[in-house]
Amino acid sequence: MLTLQEIKSLIESDYNSDKKRFARIGRRYYDGDHDIKKSRIFFIDKDGKVHEDHTKSNVQICRPFFAELVDQSAQHQLSNKEAFVKSDDTKLQEYLDVYFNDNEDFRAELHELMVGHEIDGDGYFYAYKRKDGRTDFMYAESGGVVEVRKTETDDGCEYVIYWYVDRIGKDNKKIKRIQVWDDKQVAFFSQVDDGAIVPDETEKPNPRPHSLYKKDGDDATYFEDYGKIPFFRMDNNRRRISSLKRVKDHIDDYDLMNCGLSNNIQDAAEVLVVVRGFEGDDLDEIMQNMRAKKHIGTPTPDSNVEYRTIDIPVEARKAKMEIDEKNIYCDGRGVNVDALKDSNATVSVAITTAYFRLDLKCEEKETRLKQFMRKLLDVVLEEINRENETDYQQGDVYFDFSRESITNALEVAQIELTEAQKRQTEITTILNIGEKLDNEAMMQLICEQLDIDYEEIKDKLPQPEDDALYAPAAARSALDGIIPEDDEAAGGMIE
Helix, strand or coil: CCCHHHHHHHHHHHHCCHHHHHHHHHHHHHCCCCHHHHCCCEEECCCCCEEECCCCCCCCCCCCHHHHHHHHHHHHHCCCCCCCEECCCHHHHHHHHHHHHCCHHHHHHHHHHHHHHHHHCEEEEEEEECCCCCEEEEEECHHHEEEECHHHCCCCCCEEEEEEEEEECHHHCEEEEEEEECCCEEEEEEEECCCCEEECCCCCCCCEECEEECCCCCCCCEEECCCCCCEEEEECCCCCCCCHHHHHHHHHHHHHHHHHHHHHHHHCCCCEEEEECCCCCCHHHHHHHHHHCCCCCCCCCCCEEEEECCCCCHHHHHHHHHHHHHHHHHHCCCCCHHHHHHCCCCHHHHHHHHCHHHHHHHHHHHHHHHHHHHHHHHHHHHHHHHHHCCCCCHHHCEECCCCCCCCCHHHHHHHHHHHHHHHHHHHHHHHHCHHHCCHHHHHHHHHHHHCCCHHHHHHHCCCCCCHHHCCHHHHHHHHCCCCCHHHHHHHHCCC
8 A cells, every 4th residue: 555655745746747737727728717817017117127017907808718619529429318328139238228328427427527538638437336236437537636557656556546625624725535546445545735644534444445335125234346446547639638738829819819909998998188388287287177177278379289099909809819719619629609600501501511620529539438438338247247147248339429410400391391392203203104014113113212121011012913903093002101201291192
């Protein structure tokens, strides 16, 4: 088991790594806390000293592009609400539904993983036993997970350290819970802020096997371990880096243009007054009279007053913001819904085009998601086989992460109606030449138009006793009840 000093050293080393530092930046940007929030304005006085300027406007507005991109990806990846873990074996499918498809907790945790791994660069699930003894999975944020290799420990064993802030105590101090997992057991510790790590007295026994649970109707407490560290990682990409990397520069530039425009407008809200020939000592009095009395006196006949305004570079900033916005959705592979209203294409074509990059992103991510699900499936199948004396294998299960995209219902309905009318015309043409065809040939042609397998229905068709019945009327009668309802509703009924 790791020593307390080793645990603290490993956590601090992991926390200060480049990957985890950038992951925390990803978290900030997901929460809308961009670098523009830290912006300050300085000036240099006549003596060359630098001072912060508190008189100028310093607007700090953030548009949460990154949160939109991440949420779009997660929602689109899991947009199919049907079963996504499948088997052709009906009994195995029932087991899988309990663990995955019908398990609302699992679906919620999977969504958290799809969001978290893109923000942090990777994300984790860990297995645990429910009160009924069945294995379930929970999401663990990457920032609190430390993978410890054999070469990094004195005892030559692998570990996973999982820590999180449990609550905020007195004097705003963070109370951390720390778990150290190996292939047999888990030990519990606690830490206040950055103080000493001590064993957690609230967890008993400590350490203990991976799972403690009770079965229905049994007062005994059962202990069980998974025989391996039950943490499973899903990577965002090969380098395990946050998706913010692709779009951060564009987001920062957009913030700069957007906030700069607001600052320009606020700083130039009042006109500049130029008083020529002024010889008095109290310019404030002149400005007060101008504001209150709407007129001022000038000390000499040659004096005059000019009002000057400042031209704000609005169009240039707007153009740059539009470029940045386009690049954000392009490089981030998201959908800019606002751009759809400016499209000249049909709605369906515009939506398909807009979703192209997002679909491409999800296609790539689907491969990693299936690899990740295989790791979970190992644990689940082992449990199913043990409890039911079966021998199910990975090859008995497949995954279906079909995605749904927004469509224009009216356009889809019009396309379906056109197709139905086309089929009706073709079937009518076949019936009109029916006298030149035998009944079997004519029915085969009609089934082709209706996308019906003729071999499956031919035994249900009436068998005429002589050639006199091989007529279009007989074919029309035979078709009654075979034409799908959607073709009839769309105008495809044969008359």
